[in-house]
Amino acid sequence: MKHVEFELNKEFRDRFQEALDARDGDFIRDSLQEVNPADITALLYEFNGEESKYVLDLLTLDVRARIINDLDADTRKNFLSNYTTEEITEVVNLLDSDDVADILNELPIKTSEEIIARLDADLMSQVIDLLRYDENVAGGLMAKELIKARDHWTVVQCVEEIRKQAENVTKFYAVYVVDDADKLLGRVSLQKLILSDPRTIVKDIFDEDVVAVETYMEDREVAEIMSKYDLESVPVVNVQGNLVGRITIDDVVDVITEQAEEERQLMSGITEDVEEDDSVWRNTRARLPWLLIGILGGMVSARFMGFFEMEIARITAIAFFIPLIQATGGNVGIQSSSLVVQSLASPGFVEEGLWKRLLKVFSVAILNGIFLSVVVFGITWLVFGYDSLNTVVSLALFFVVVFASFIGTVTPLILNRMGFNPALASGPFITTTNDLLGLAVYFFTIHILL
Amino acid sequence: MKHVEFELNKEFRDRFQEALDARDGDFIRDSLQEVNPADITALLYEFNGEESKYVLDLLTLDVRARIINDLDADTRKNFLSNYTTEEITEVVNLLDSDDVADILNELPIKTSEEIIARLDADLMSQVIDLLRYDENVAGGLMAKELIKARDHWTVVQCVEEIRKQAENVTKFYAVYVVDDADKLLGRVSLQKLILSDPRTIVKDIFDEDVVAVETYMEDREVAEIMSKYDLESVPVVNVQGNLVGRITIDDVVDVITEQAEEERQLMSGITEDVEEDDSVWRNTRARLPWLLIGILGGMVSARFMGFFEMEIARITAIAFFIPLIQATGGNVGIQSSSLVVQSLASPGFVEEGLWKRLLKVFSVAILNGIFLSVVVFGITWLVFGYDSLNTVVSLALFFVVVFASFIGTVTPLILNRMGFNPALASGPFITTTNDLLGLAVYFFTIHILL
Numbered sequence: 001m002k003h004v005e006f007e008l009n010k011e012f013r014d015r016f017q018e019a020l021d022a023r024d025g026d027f028i029r030d031s032l033q034e035v036n037p038a039d040i041t042a043l044l045y046e047f048n049g050e051e052s053k054y055v056l057d058l059l060t061l062d063v064r065a066r067i068i069n070d071l072d073a074d075t076r077k078n079f080l081s082n083y084t085t086e087e088i089t090e091v092v093n094l095l096d097s098d099d100v101a102d103i104l105n106e107l108p109i110k111t112s113e114e115i116i117a118r119l120d121a122d123l124m125s126q127v128i129d130l131l132r133y134d135e136n137v138a139g140g141l142m143a144k145e146l147i148k149a150r151d152h153w154t155v156v157q158c159v160e161e162i163r164k165q166a167e168n169v170t171k172f173y174a175v176y177v178v179d180d181a182d183k184l185l186g187r188v189s190l191q192k193l194i195l196s197d198p199r200t201i202v203k204d205i206f207d208e209d210v211v212a213v214e215t216y217m218e219d220r221e222v223a224e225i226m227s228k229y230d231l232e233s234v235p236v237v238n239v240q241g242n243l244v245g246r247i248t249i250d251d252v253v254d255v256i257t258e259q260a261e262e263e264r265q266l267m268s269g270i271t272e273d274v275e276e277d278d279s280v281w282r283n284t285r286a287r288l289p290w291l292l293i294g295i296l297g298g299m300v301s302a303r304f305m306g307f308f309e310m311e312i313a314r315i316t317a318i319a320f321f322i323p324l325i326q327a328t329g330g331n332v333g334i335q336s337s338s339l340v341v342q343s344l345a346s347p348g349f350v351e352e353g354l355w356k357r358l359l360k361v362f363s364v365a366i367l368n369g370i371f372l373s374v375v376v377f378g379i380t381w382l383v384f385g386y387d388s389l390n391t392v393v394s395l396a397l398f399f400v401v402v403f404a405s406f407i408g409t410v411t412p413l414i415l416n417r418m419g420f421n422p423a424l425a426s427g428p429f430i431t432t433t434n435d436l437l438g439l440a441v442y443f444f445t446i447h448i449l450l
Numbered sequence: 451m452k453h454v455e456f457e458l459n460k461e462f463r464d465r466f467q468e469a470l471d472a473r474d475g476d477f478i479r480d481s482l483q484e485v486n487p488a489d490i491t492a493l494l495y496e497f498n499g500e501e502s503k504y505v506l507d508l509l510t511l512d513v514r515a516r517i518i519n520d521l522d523a524d525t526r527k528n529f530l531s532n533y534t535t536e537e538i539t540e541v542v543n544l545l546d547s548d549d550v551a552d553i554l555n556e557l558p559i560k561t562s563e564e565i566i567a568r569l570d571a572d573l574m575s576q577v578i579d580l581l582r583y584d585e586n587v588a589g590g591l592m593a594k595e596l597i598k599a600r601d602h603w604t605v606v607q608c609v610e611e612i613r614k615q616a617e618n619v620t621k622f623y624a625v626y627v628v629d630d631a632d633k634l635l636g637r638v639s640l641q642k643l644i645l646s647d648p649r650t651i652v653k654d655i656f657d658e659d660v661v662a663v664e665t666y667m668e669d670r671e672v673a674e675i676m677s678k679y680d681l682e683s684v685p686v687v688n689v690q691g692n693l694v695g696r697i698t699i700d701d702v703v704d705v706i707t708e709q710a711e712e713e714r715q716l717m718s719g720i721t722e723d724v725e726e727d728d729s730v731w732r733n734t735r736a737r738l739p740w741l742l743i744g745i746l747g748g749m750v751s752a753r754f755m756g757f758f759e760m761e762i763a764r765i766t767a768i769a770f771f772i773p774l775i776q777a778t779g780g781n782v783g784i785q786s787s788s789l790v791v792q793s794l795a796s797p798g799f800v801e802e803g804l805w806k807r808l809l810k811v812f813s814v815a816i817l818n819g820i821f822l823s824v825v826v827f828g829i830t831w832l833v834f835g836y837d838s839l840n841t842v843v844s845l846a847l848f849f850v851v852v853f854a855s856f857i858g859t860v861t862p863l864i865l866n867r868m869g870f871n872p873a874l875a876s877g878p879f880i881t882t883t884n885d886l887l888g889l890a891v892y893f894f895t896i897h898i899l900l
Contacts, residue, residue: 036661038678163645172641173623173682190640191622195613211486227707229488230700232623232682249699250680256703257677260710261792267717268788268876269781276793280810284817287785294781295822298774299829305770306834312766319762319769320755323885324748326773330780331719331744331878335737338718342711343726360730367734372745379749384756426718428781435777 013046020051029058037063041070049079065094077106085111089118097126098143138222139215142236142245148176151185151203155196173233176243177206184235184243186210212237223255269428290428297432301439308443321393329404329438333430336408341422365405369398396445400438463496470501479508487513491520503532515544527556535561539568547576548593588672589665592686592695598626599652601635606648623683626693627656634685634693636660662687673705719878740878747882751889758893771843779854779888783880786858791872815855819848846895850888857883
């Protein structure tokens with residue numbers, strides 16, 4: 001039994017780098033002998049494309065295929081540019097159809113066409129079928145490899161079919177039952193097959209109550225369904241109800257992880273799918289758009305304050321509380337929007353009772369607003385001495401909290417209705433809007449009361 | 451075959467509410483006949499505890515158990531307060547040990563003790579064993595239900611064992627192989643069992659290369675390992691290497707989803723695990739701490755600006771650009787920290803080359819800083835006319851971008867080193883710090899140059 005013991009530490013990496021520099025194939029082969037391919041993948045991220053290729057060429061074709069399959073898209077694209085078409089074909093011939101389709105989608109069209117032409121016949125037709133689908137729908141997520149049985153077969157025939165398919169289908173949890181026209185009827189679990197008499201007819205033991213998804217269903221919907229119904233795999237059917245593929249839970253785990261990452265980027269104002277170790281230029285470019293929008297917001301603020309130049313000149317202390325007003329507006333807005341985003345994402349969410357929801361948001365905002373205003377009034381009184389400005393700042397803060405809650409709640413709902421990812425509303429979008437709004441509320445309160 | 455067809459719409463819910471008000475059991479039973487329990491769960495969130503109990507009591511015990519198991523912790527806690535100890539015992543007796551332990555953990559200690567005393571003997575000892583573990587480690591995540599086989603058994607004996615266990619173990623993917631002292635040796639997939647000759651000895655077909663986790667391993671580490679090695683289930687061993695349980699992928703999907711939610715809350719400055727539909731008071735309380743910290747930051751800003759009262763009084767326009775400086779500082783800080791958080795979360799991350807990383811961060815910051823400064827210089831020149839203030843604002847902005855990038859990069863690294871969740875650094879923490887920092891940079895630049 002092997003525990004998870006391999007840990008990538010600095011010493012090993014340095015020793016490995018030495019061996020690489022010396023092209024010491026024996027050391028490399030020996031030290032990777034017992035290591036799980038997934039750990040080798042992690043190790044390769046530390047080296048450049050050419051070095052990685054040298055390492056992989058020392059390993060068996062099988063392990064090499066698994067590792068190339070595990071790499072993330074960007075790295076793989078770079079990496080495969082060191083490979084000839086023949087070498088890539090040799091590797092992908094060992095992979096599942098869905099993984100082959102993913103890899104081909106990343107390659108230049110000419111290379112990908114050449115590879116398709118050289119694939120094993122079965123795999124070729126499966127891959128061509130998969131390439132028709134967009135990456136973000138069930139059809140693009142599914143694999144063609146699955147075990148299917150006719151409803152009039154016996155258990156023995158099923159087992160025979162599993163035996164035939166076993167070398168192609170690496171992971172399966174159930175046999176799908178279809179009629180003679182390939183229409184999906186249900187499934188039999190492996191457990192049931194093991195426990196049934198070999199002469200039993202599949203029709204008598206299969207489970208009709210199977211949840212299936214359609215090829216055009218969005219990946220995040222597939223993820224929701226699989227986690228809602230606790231499924232480890234789900235069959236995919238076309239519009240006629242014919243079984244065309246299956247999606248396994250590990251693909252869906254990837255979808256969930258990517259979604260969380262995308263959401264974090266939206267929330268933090270990064271416009272491209274970028275990572276810290278991408279190039280300086282790419283990192284710069286991914287950040288600029290929202291920074292620029294923030295700058296424009298700041299310019300509008302500056303212009304707006306210009307109208308109140310007289311007030312500021314008269315009472316300089318007005319300027320002192322601008323950061324307070326803005327920070328609070330920004331924080332309240334982000335809190336509100338992220339709660340809405342969260343409830344939009346939760347399954348079983350029914351969009352109803354907008355008024356009920358807003359009433360609650362206002363209650364929370366008013367409570368928070370009163371509390372914060374009192375605190376601010378107290379502190380300004382103690383620190384800056386009593387002055388009518390205290391009243392103005394506290395009152396403005398109260399209104400800012402209420403308005404920012406409203407904007408923070410409504411914006412993601414509107415974005416969601418318009419078909420955008422509502423998480424966009426938790427990012428710099430809401431901050432910029434609320435900065436302007438907060439300033440406006442503050443200066444109008446000053447204008448009226450002071 | 452059943453597609454996913456049930457959709458919870460307003461019409462159905464209203465009709466259902468009517469039936470509930472009239473206590474029309476026949477309608478309710480009929481309309482839920484063909485509905486998947488997971489969909490009934492979603493429906494129940496729409497009704498109160500007493501109504502939900504009425505609905506559940508109309509269903510079979512089996513379906514009732516599944517639904518109660520599916521509910522989220524908060525809802526369930528409320529909901530079960532309508533149940534007697536006997537009723538709860540009846541339900542949990544049908545569940546897997548890990549789910550029973552989760553439910554018992556939510557109940558008052560007295561109720562939970564009473565229920566344990568009434569559990570079926572096997573389940574009782576399993577549950578008592580599980581309750582020893584913290585919720586957030588592998589031991590708290592695992593279930594005791596699994597199929598294990600001795601290495602000297604034949605395939606027939608394995609199948610016999612599966613038959614015996616089949617009613618207890620609802621989901622399994624492999625048989626774990628142990629020696630006579632229960633030490634984990636490896637696993638046999640169901641696939642292999644089906645395909646092997648019945649007289650084969652397990653020793654000859656089992657796979658030694660199995661990844662196991664230890665009881666004390668943290669849940670997020672378990673999730674990482676399962677997704678890294680693409681596992682649908684993982685055996686759990688104690689320090690002696692004895693097999694004590696197994697974790698399935700569906701539990702891990704929950705861990706991943708909860709992590710993403712926790713991270714979003716940290717990023718948006720919400721301190722409790724709160725949802726929009728929690729009470730007004732709870733929502734208020736979850737928001738206040740960070741809002742207060744923001745307020746204190748604002749107060750410090752105000753006090754700080756007091757030192758520059760003369761400058762502001764002399765050139766009022768200084769105040770105009772405060773929002774610009776602060777917004778940019780905040781945005782840059784959040785972008786930087788969220789990229790660091792992302793790379794800390796990615797598997798295979800080796801913390802090394804702090805200097806290399808900082809050099810890159812500075813390069814990106816300098817590029818962004820130059821670009822933004824030029825834009826700001828241009829706009830202020832066009833809109834406000836040429837003035838030495840333009841130079842000061844542009845220069846200060848450049849420094850703010852550089853400093854905020856630095857703080858945004860270093861804070862999550864420090865938090866991570868100190869054992870906190872680095873995502874905390876993407877929230878109001880970084881905004882508040884950068885607000886103060888930006889202001890300081892701005893006013894010192896003014897002080898020196900103007």
